[in-house]
Amino acid sequence: MMHPRHLLLALVLTLAAALAFAQEPQRGGTLTVAVAQDLVTFDRMMVTAPPAIVRAHVFDGLFSFDENFLPQPTLVEDWEVSDDGLTWTFDLLQDVEFHDGTPMTAADVVASFDRYMRVGARAGEFDRVESWEAVDEHTVRFHMSSPWAAFTESLGFDAGGFAVYPAWLVEEWGADVGSSNFIGTGPYMVGEIIPEESYQLVRYENHRSANGPSSFSAGTRHAYVDEIVFVPIADPATRVSAILTGEVDIAFEVSLDDFARLEAAENVNVEVASPGARVYIKLNASQGPFADPVLRRALQTAIDLEDHMFVQGPEDLWRVNTAPRFQEGQWMWSPNLESYYPNDMERARELVAESDYDGEPVVLMGSPGRLPEFNIIPVLDQTLREMGLNVETVSYDAATFSQVRQDLSAWHIKHAGGPSAVPAARISSSLTDRTGTMWADFPVDEWDEHYAVLEESLDLDVRHEAVEELNLILGEYANEIWIGDVFALTACGTHVQNCPDTYALWLTDVWLDQ
């Protein structure tokens, strides 16, 4: 008969082994994921529309971002930049296969870049790239017209960003949006597509993962589940019902209003992505009352940032944040604009009196289709009224909003939002209006001086200083008022391990308790 002490030891060891097994990633199973938007196409180059996560599993680019928003190589082994910053040479990762079993070579990268420069959604960012060529089977070289330190950042952006396709596929698709044969180098290949119903991805066993530690969308990726099925469910309430009934394993972009309900559910875990979506205001500095810088300063002075965020939902799911874009820890993070928002309504009214404002209607434009940014509209309306402005609030559906915002005679102030991090090339969007024209009286020379440093220097500290200066120019010009961040919620079944946050691009490190 076993001694009681031995029995206890055996029991402890068995439990420890079981616990260790439970925490060990397990391969297999099908992960069903509810996404908020239908997939427009797998052709990653052509569209910026979400859900980027579906395409990201199939196609790779040359670079991806780590958690500090630094570009890390994905299909690149090593790279070098010439001393004059004009020539970039990339040694490609070897043994990379497309899903049709053919090896990826420099010729595929060159052919893909040819197509990207013709039809890519963000091709405009690459206007400094003069030419590109395959040096040998695994080396690609790009030549710039002027130094461009942000090249790898633009290459790393996923939505509408560069991706490597087989050269034959580039020829087949040409300038049209790809509609079949979605073959990439990612960890999953496209399985059964039922348009608007489900998109099945199947693990590609010969996938060659990027080198380096896993960090945000960069580094090594582990494809644990056999299949991922993405199901577009547009209605947030239906997504919540689907996760509660167990019809899906993961539901992205859950409404903040459902947070408490999901937290209380026994079969669901909620992942909070902080800081989530940015919320800010854009002022029309070209036409109408806000063309007057004194009136722009008046709104900056009046605005109570906390009041504008309070409408977003539970207090622990949002924060005030005046830094234009980026997050703590990311190299571009520069929260130096707090002093521009004193929340002083009395002084704001004095500024209104000093301005040229003559009581004309101030058109405040919004779109209920753009959440969470639209939520600030009633509070903003109230703030403008308290300042003594004659406000006229108009709202449109999302597609109309996209069009009307390009007509500068149609609005004076509107909400805006988007991701926290953007490539350096997109920071310049703050200095132009929606038609691509420079905002009136914008200090262009001063901006260009610092922007050139941001674009051309290879020294991160120097670039960070340039970002700080650019932020101060924006703070002074006051055509944008950065208000805060609304955190994003993802709901996962309790059997899902490594529940990703809403801004994750990968489900590769997620596994299912079998």
Add this chain to the structure above:
Amino acid sequence: MRQFVVKRFLVTIPVMLFVGVVTFFLIQLTPGDPTAFFVSPDATAVEVQQVRERMGLEEPIPVRFALWFGNVLQGDLGISFYGNRPVLQSFLRVLPPTLYLMVVALTLAIVVAIPIGIVSAIRQNSWIDKSLTVFVLIGVSLPNFWLGMLLVLGFSVTLGWFPAQGFVRPEDDFALSLRHLILPGITLGYSGAALIARMTRSAMLDVMRQDYIRTARSKGLRDRVVIYGHALQNAGPPILTVIGLTVASLISGSVVVEKVFNFPGVGRLVVDSILRRDFPVIQGSLLLIAGATVLVNLVVDLSYALLDPRIRYD
């Protein structure tokens, strides 16, 4: 009869033409930018312009109409901006789920409504009759999206009896497919059921007061024979008219119901296409839906002759 059918088909041509022209120009005049999904939110004007050219949106509207209409006459409804798929293919793919949904909704509506209407007429002013009034009031007042959400909350999330969303094709798994159809079917069919029940009641009341019913009763015929053999058949045409109208309303009702239940049908296709300004899909789908509505009305008109021998189309 043949002449009548041919005539009705000929009348369909100008109707479809009118729908096509109105749909095309209304959509073109609607504000909204279809390029929004293809360029980044902070894209430059040049980038937006390039995408518009690729989509053919830079051509003048009359040129676009001529191109579209010419293709429609050849049976080509165009290619979707999104996913680069032929419109007809997209429509035919989502049509079966909507038809299944409509069949379930209509079946539930008829099976529930006609017996309720008959009983209510026979037992006029009884508690059954008053209950019918409540049933009808709720049916016409309750927004179907709200009813759908309540049903999901009760029968999917709380009781777990039915799936909360999605669709399974009957050929893949018939039982599961039916489970997916019950809640959206009830949601879609309820308001129709209320109207059919009300119309059945009033038509039956009208008929039951007729001399031939009194004669039938005085001959000693059993109640069942009088009601089903004489009254119901004569009350048929107005009930059939409401059923025809219900079918038309199911098409529009499915737009909301399919959204709530994430049901991959025609309604969701149209709504999504409108929201993202996928002009070819909107134009093509509306044309086909208009054609279907005209067809349903024709079938209803022809059915009158079957129910009422006095009606002749010669």
